[in-house]
Amino acid sequence: MPDTRFLLGAVAGAATVLLAGGALTRALSTTESTTRLDEFDTVWLDGRKALAPNIVAGRTEGRYHPLPWVGFRVHGVSCPGALLAVAGTRMTCTGRREDGTVVGIPVTVVNATDTHITWKFDRCGCATGAGVSP
Numbered sequence: 346m347p348d349t350r351f352l353l354g355a356v357a358g359a360a361t362v363l364l365a366g367g368a369l370t371r372a373l374s375t376t377e378s379t380t381r382l383d384e385f386d387t388v389w390l391d392g393r394k395a396l397a398p399n400i401v402a403g404r405t406e407g408r409y410h411p412l413p414w415v416g417f418r419v420h421g422v423s424c425p426g427a428l429l430a431v432a433g434t435r436m437t438c439t440g441r442r443e444d445g446t447v448v449g450i451p452v453t454v455v456n457a458t459d460t461h462i463t464w465k466f467d468r469c470g471c472a473t474g475a476g477v478s479p
Contacts, residue, residue, distance in 0.1 A: 369400050
């Protein structure tokens with residue numbers, strides 16, 4: 346008959362590995378990003394600060410497929426314009442899957458201050474169209 350302490354240790358060890366893996370997956374697969382609005386990343390749009398489109402596209406492409414079991418790879422992500430630093434602003438960037446299928450990537454500003462913008466993208470790859478709306 347197996348030792349009860351060994352069984353409890355094995356179960357506790359397995360639970361710890363699963364929890365650590367889940368926490369790591371959550372941390373690496375986040376779609377939210379906070380970016381400084383400084384002279385390198387900021388452009389002006391209608392007299393207001395906005396995040397440069399190449400910054401949004403690059404960060405989105407880099408985080409779209411962070412782990413083999415999260416999302417799918419996209420390349421050539423591009424955004425239709427700068428992301429206005431106003432909470433609620435939305436736009437749709439586009440990228441391509443490895444098979445060439447065009448994927449819409451919705452981007453939304455969560456929060457914005459004079460010095461930072463917090464934004465997120467949706468990994469669904471199901472949106473279509475492009476544009477910006479404040």
